[in-house]
Structures are given as C-alpha cells and as structure tokens.
Amino acid sequence: MTLPNHGANPHHLFKSLGINPPDRIIDFSENVNPFGPPESIQTNWHKFKPFMMGYPDPLGEPFRTAVAEYHNISPDSIFVANGAAEIFSLLAQKYRGKRAIIVHPTFSEYETTLKARNVEIVNLHMTEIVTGEYPIDEIKMHMHQADVLYLCTPNNPTGTLPTRKVLIDLVAYAKKTNCDIVLDEAFIDFISEQSSLISDINFCHLIIVRSMTKMYAMPGLRLGYMVTAPSIVKEIQQLAPHWNVNRIAAEIGSLVLKDEEYRQKTILHSQNMLLDMSAFLKSKGCEVTQSQANFLLFKLQHPNSEFFQYFLRQGLVLRHTENFHGLDGRWYRIGMKTAEDMEILKKELTVWFEAR
Template sequence: MLKDFFLALELEKGKPLSVPHGGNSREAVERFGAVLGRIIDFSSNVNPFPLPAAVQRALRSAFKRLNVYPDRESYGLKKILAERWGLPIHSIVVGNGSADLLYRAVYALRPKNGLIFQPSFGEYAKALSEVGVKIKVLRLDPVRGFSLPKGKGFERVGKGGVVFFCNPNNPTGCLTPKKVLEGVVRRLREKGAFLIMDEAFIDLAEEESLISQAAYEENLLVLRSLTKFYGLAGLRLGYAVGHPVLIRRIQEIGQPWPVNVLAQAAGEVLVGNETFRRKTCERWLREKEDLYRHLCQIPGIQPFPSSAPFFLVRLTEKGSVESLQRRLWKDRLLIRDLSGFPGLEEGHFRVAVRNRRENRLLVRSLKKALAEEES
C-alpha cells in the first residue's frame, strides 16, 4: 500500500521524488566496484583547501554543548553576516544549507506558477512540484554558451509566479552580469512576479551579487551557500537574504532547529575570517585558470568557460561518459556524469576545481582514458 502511494505521487507530479547529485562515492562503488585508496572527488564542487585551525578549535568547543539545543535563529552567525554585508539582521535567515532554504522559500511564497531554466540545478523543479505549481521551462542555448542574452526569457512567468535563476549557473558555470539581473528584478516587480536568485557559487565573482539590495526588494530573495566555498558539506550551512517580512515567514517554516551547534560554530569562525576568504579566492582562481588551460589542450573534449569553481565538459569524439567515468574510477577519480541531465545532450560531464596536484592527476587520467577510448 505504501509503495503504491509513493508511486502515485511520482506519477501525479510527473517528476521523480529524488534529484541526482554529485559527491556520491558510495553509489560509484556500487556501480564500478571498490578501489583501494582515497577517492579524489571531482563530482562535488566543495572547497578542497585546508580550513583554518580556528575551525577545529571552535568545533572542539562546540562538542561540549552537544546536550544543549542550538539557537533556533543562529543569531550569532546572522549578526556576523549582517556586519559583513552591511544589512539589517532581520533580512537574513540561516538554514541547513541553501537547498533547505530553497524549499522553505517556496512553501512560504506558495507561487501560482513557476519558471526555471535548463540546464540548471534540479531541486528548483522539485521544490515547485512539491506545492503543485505548473512549471514553464526555458532551454539555454549551448551555441551561446548557455548564456541568457540581455536577460530575456524571464517575461514568461505569470503574475504571482516565481522564477528560479542560478548565477553562476550550475552546471554550466555561466555568469549573468549584475546589471542585467537588476533590470530583471524591476521587470518582474512590475509584473507581480518573484525572483529567487541562487548564488551558491558566486564567491569567485562576488562583485556580481545581488545580495546588497535583496533586503530592500519585495520580489527578490538571494540564496547563499556556506557549504561550498567554506568546505562544510558534511555539516550543511547556508543563508538567505530578502525582505524582512518574507524572511520571518521562511524562519517560521520548517523544523524548529534547522542548524546544529557544530555548523553554527564553524560558520561563525569562517564567515568572519576575511583573510581566509581572500586567500581562498585567489588560490581557487589560479587553479581554475590552470585547469581550464590544460583541459583545452586535451583532444576529444570541449570544456566550457566558467565563472564557478567547476567546468562543464563535452565529449567531442566517440564514447560515452559512463565509459570514461569507469576508466577514471580505476585511477580513484570521480567525475559528475550529466547524461540525462535536463537541458543537456548526451556526452556532458562536470569536473570540480581542486588543488594543483589533484587537477594534474585528472588531466593525465583524462588523456589516458580518452586515448584508450580511441584505440
């Protein structure tokens, strides 16, 4: 009976109940078999560099408070975020990762319709389908590098609707200029529609963020991840900035204690560490440029330019991504297979930018695997 109930849910919404994601080494072991040694995960777009020692000290201190309920609003972290961005503290809500806040925002807004772009993060469609929203889809053109020329396409959403937009986009890495998106916010306001801007990967291009005006716009919510840039995937942490009325509603929706004391402690240390942020940006950008240059030199693949710490790559010769993924797995490397990803043709995969040594291992393994595919 329960199985039939869940099957009915799938058929009713026309979407699967789960969305595939990177960072799943257990699933890779089940598909390709166990390998000896540590797996280098290029499927997950998380900061690969060491965290400051102060984080470990903060976590050890937080362990002493495991028998105490966490602050329901993560007030200490909100205060640090408000000071960093120069925003009213009541315009910020902290959650268990930006994906948590994505769903809570949809439940709070209860939109009449929705617009999403493809290819992009799969949870947007799932969140909208959870509240029974009819979704319009706009395909991004690979010939244009998956860019959105002059902000066109947003007008397809109806009154009372919500548009999800990821900047830079995942998995394409394409960045839409801030000036273009400011115009989009104005046009949607006139139409009575809302924009949820996902800036999970904007840390390397923060000058293009809309976060500074989000607190003062009634039709804009900006989602930010602390999981990716600050390497907290195992703890889960994110925040959103928007009009205080909406932020209060999002705070009230969902579980009463969304963020645990360990995540709060780590976040407070990291967000306030400007030196770590600056050095991480500088190093990640250097490694990104170096990896892109080497990927461009490999026959059989086409990497797309990216403003995020990852690259979308297309196979240009015969062979499948699954076969390539299997060959790389033998070298203990895991890439993100995007076969079947909505908005992408077959033959695409994504690789994260890691440190210099690991990036070079990826380049060598790709060359070897693609050469074997040709022979």
C-alpha cells in the same frame, strides 16, 4: 542503471555500475573547497563542546548577526537555515500550487522540491551552454504569468555567471510583473562578493540563497542563509521547524565569516586551477564552458560511451550530467581540487586522448 542525482556520492556510483572501487579515489564530482575547513574551527573546537548542553537560538544567533555584519545589512533581512537545501524546501512550500520558471541546465533540486509541492514549472533553456546565455525575452514573457523565477548565479553545472546588468534588469522586471526571483548564490564566494546582488538591490521581489558548505568545506554541519525582504523572512520562519539550526553550526558559521585570508587564498587557487584545466581541455579539442566558479563543464570532441566509466576505474570520479535537462550525459563536470589532484587528472586525460 541508476546514477545518483548529486555528486559527492562515489560509493553509490561504483555500486550502481557494478565497478569495484579502487584503493585511491579522487572525487571531482563534488565542489567543496579542497583546502578543507578553516583552521580556526579545529583551533576553537573545544569552545563549541559546551553548546551541546543547551538549546540553540531560534533565529540562528550568533550566525545571523555575523551574516548581517558581513554584508552590512539588517538582521531582519536574514533567515538562517540548516543548509541551502532546507531553504529550497521551504520556498517550495511558499510557492505551493503556483507557477515557477526554471532555466536549464541547472541545479536539479529546484525542480525536485517544487514538484513535491505541486508547483507548475515552466521549463526554459539557455540559448548557449558555453557562455550560459539566458533567453531573456522568453523569460520576461513568462514572468507575466509566473510567481517566481529560479536562477543559479553562478550556474550549476555550467559555472557561468550572467552580467550584473542582465540580473539587475531582471530584478527590475520582477517588480513590474510581480514575479519573485530566487537567486542561488551557493558558489558566488569563489568569485567575489562584488559579484553578489546582496549589497545594492531592493529586496522587494528578490530572494538570495547562500550556502556555507562549498567555500568553507563543511557539508556535514548543514548551514546556509537567505537574504530577502523582512516580510518574506517572517513568512519563511513560520514554515520552518523550531530550532532548525544547531548552536555549534551557528557558532562556527559566525567564526569562519571573519576569515578573509582563507577566502582569498581559496579564490586565487580555484581561479588558477580553472584557467589551467580549461586551457588543457580546449587543447584536446573539448568544448568548455566559460565558468567563473570552482568547477567547469566540458564535452568531448568525439563522444565516447566508455569515457565516464574509464575514469571511474582509475579512481577519478567525474560528475555525470544524465539528470540535467539539455545536457543528457554528453557533458561532464569537474570540481577544482588541489594542484596535485588536478595534475593526476590531466595525466589520465592525456592517456585517454593519446590512445584514441
């Protein structure tokens, strides 16, 4: 049995398990904004069509300038990419044949891309899954011999976020040990920009990766960006293919960054759904992570091998954790959806728990 390594692939999942997909499927395995893309995209779509006739800007304009204005930083510190996935592939080229630290459980793409470039990986593990506590002393010890440390903030799949004090301390230690830090902030939008390190950190050894996929519900467009020192931006630009970001994506990206009302509406909804589902699962005896993102991770009080497939047959797709180090399928991740979808899930969970 082969399960997909990522969420958002329900039909592959049903096929892998030999289960006939029901008519109604709600995919809680993916973490994209349930409101869908901002309305401004549809309203202005006719304006984007002419851009298909011309080549895109090689630096990803006008999106790069929009990102610079959004974060109040220099455009020279920004690299625009065909999704965050492209950035991780390019970073793996940068660190080819070197040594990287990964703290598990976390996004599997770091390990996949680094291994493909013969990067030696030092695998460390959180000391506590529920709180997302890092083994700071162990991390610092390995930073002396490593070239880069990968951290996901907030972490995928736990949703936990280290304190700003912890992160700033690690960034300072990175300068001392000459070890870069890659911060994956793909889900920071669902908390607040005040939680990001973009605004007030010297980028000497810090690389921050951002995605436009999750908050703005546009995974098909492929758009992301990296914020770091200009010297690292130039290095990555030399590794990237020319015209790596299409013009329509760049135009749409620059447009949606202006939609603060959409972001605040999403954050409020996500946090409300998160608090409600977390309380519900705890009331059923589940162990639940202290997530701050638009998803949470939970473990049954009494593990049951039928749990995952039971919900698939109901058309409710949870995220398995078979491919996450340290979780090994014992935990499940739920992305926050519409209030109606969350109620459907809670009702089916109630049926499950009351029958056992």
